[in-house]
Amino acid sequence: MSRPTATPVQVDTNRLPLLLGELRVPAISRFWPEIAERSDREGWPAVRFLATLAEMEVAERVRRRHERHLAEAHLPPDKTLENFDFDHVPMLSRARVAALAAGDAWLSKGENLLLFGPPGSGKTHISAAIGRALIEAGYRVLFTRTTDLVQRLQTARQELTLEAAITKLDRYDLLMLDDFAYVRKDQDETSVLFELIGKRYERRSMLITANQPFADWNKIFPDPAMTIATVDRLVHHALILELNVQSYRQKAATTRKNRATIKSVNQKAAAQVAEQPLATQIPLASDNLARQSSPQAQPNHHPD
Ligand code: ADP
Ligand code: MG
Numbered sequence: 434m435s436r437p438t439a440t441p442v443q444v445d446t447n448r449l450p451l452l453l454g455e456l457r458v459p460a461i462s463r464f465w466p467e468i469a470e471r472s473d474r475e476g477w478p479a480v481r482f483l484a485t486l487a488e489m490e491v492a493e494r495v496r497r498r499h500e501r502h503l504a505e506a507h508l509p510p511d512k513t514l515e516n517f518d519f520d521h522v523p524m525l526s527r528a529r530v531a532a533l534a535a536g537d538a539w540l541s542k543g544e545n546l547l548l549f550g551p552p553g554s555g556k557t558h559i560s561a562a563i564g565r566a567l568i569e570a571g572y573r574v575l576f577t578r579t580t581d582l583v584q585r586l587q588t589a590r591q592e593l594t595l596e597a598a599i600t601k602l603d604r605y606d607l608l609m610l611d612d613f614a615y616v617r618k619d620q621d622e623t624s625v626l627f628e629l630i631g632k633r634y635e636r637r638s639m640l641i642t643a644n645q646p647f648a649d650w651n652k653i654f655p656d657p658a659m660t661i662a663t664v665d666r667l668v669h670h671a672l673i674l675e676l677n678v679q680s681y682r683q684k685a686a687t688t689r690k691n692r693a694t695i696k697s698v699n700q701k702a703a704a705q706v707a708e709q710p711l712a713t714q715i716p717l718a719s720d721n722l723a724r725q726s727s728p729q730a731q732p733n734h735h736p737d
Contacts, residue, residue, distance in 0.1 A: 460493035461486045502568045508576045512561035522555060522678050530559065533672075534566035540606045543636045545671040549646040553680025556642040560609050563640070572606040579610040579626070579641075586625035595625060599632050607638045614643040616653045623654050627663055634666045641667065646675065
């Protein structure tokens with residue numbers, strides 16, 4: 434690069450805000466007066482001043498990129514690894530999920546993650562949580578109900594832009610298709626799914642959730658050959674996790690019900706105790722001794 438023409442003598446410092454605006458460096462534009470003031474006060478070397486501002490700009494860019502990635506991912510809100518109860522799914526190792534949430538190996542190889550389990554077993558929650566962690570780690574993900582994506586791609590096909598729409602999805606390191614087996618479409622529509630899977634095969638990762646492992650996938654693809662080819666591509670490089678557990682919602686409801694029952698039993702017992710004469714509520718040690726030592730002594734039962 435040849436040296437720019439402006440020499441230190443020619444520099445008009447009053448133009449600095451304008452120049453920074455032109456350079457599109459919002460963090461430097463905002464913070465330079467404060468940092469310059471501190472730098473002058475503390476006698477920083479010029480390089481430290483410049484490096485401080487550069488660091489601030491980079492940090493701001495990372496923050497904004499992260500925000501953008503989070504917004505574009507359309508993750509269901511509030512589903513995180515922190516609020517996922519691993520005790521409910523003993524077959525799901527916390528360490529394995531942590532490794533998946535770090536991305537690295539599987540995403541770089543375009544491997545897939547298939548999550549199966551009955552409704553309410555936590556598939557959507559754990560997927561969204563992994564997606565959120567991946568964004569934290571710098572990846573780009575898209576979470577979508579499979580039916581929504583099929584519709585989008587179908588529209589693209591009608592507009593003769595299917596190829597471009599599928600290529601556009603390449604920007605995502607991970608495409609998360611929730612409720613895969615809910616798709617029940619005619620040949621035309623499901624073939625867009627087939628094309629998408631074919632395009633990503635061995636290049637870009639997919640995460641798929643479904644209630645049943647493959648059993649009713651014939652209903653998605655009317656052509657059995659298409660079903661076989663799809664399953665084949667998806668599982669070729671895939672980790673399959675089966676969450677064979679009771680619905681978390683039902684468990685939570687049962688726990689609430691049990692708690693309510695225990696509470697009402699306790700309340701009933703408390704009411705009964707309150708009705709009893711004081712002497713029967715607090716058995717005195719001497720009473721027990723008396724009963725033990727005297728066979729005639731009868732325990733003082735309160736009628737139920
Ligand atoms: P699925 O997608 O398998 O049908 P969801 O992930 O939608 O199930 O889970 C249903 C509800 O139960 C959601 O509100 C989810 O946050 C919650 N849930 C499921 N499993 C867990 C879990 N292990 N820990 C905490 N919440 C859970
Ligand atoms: Mg779900």
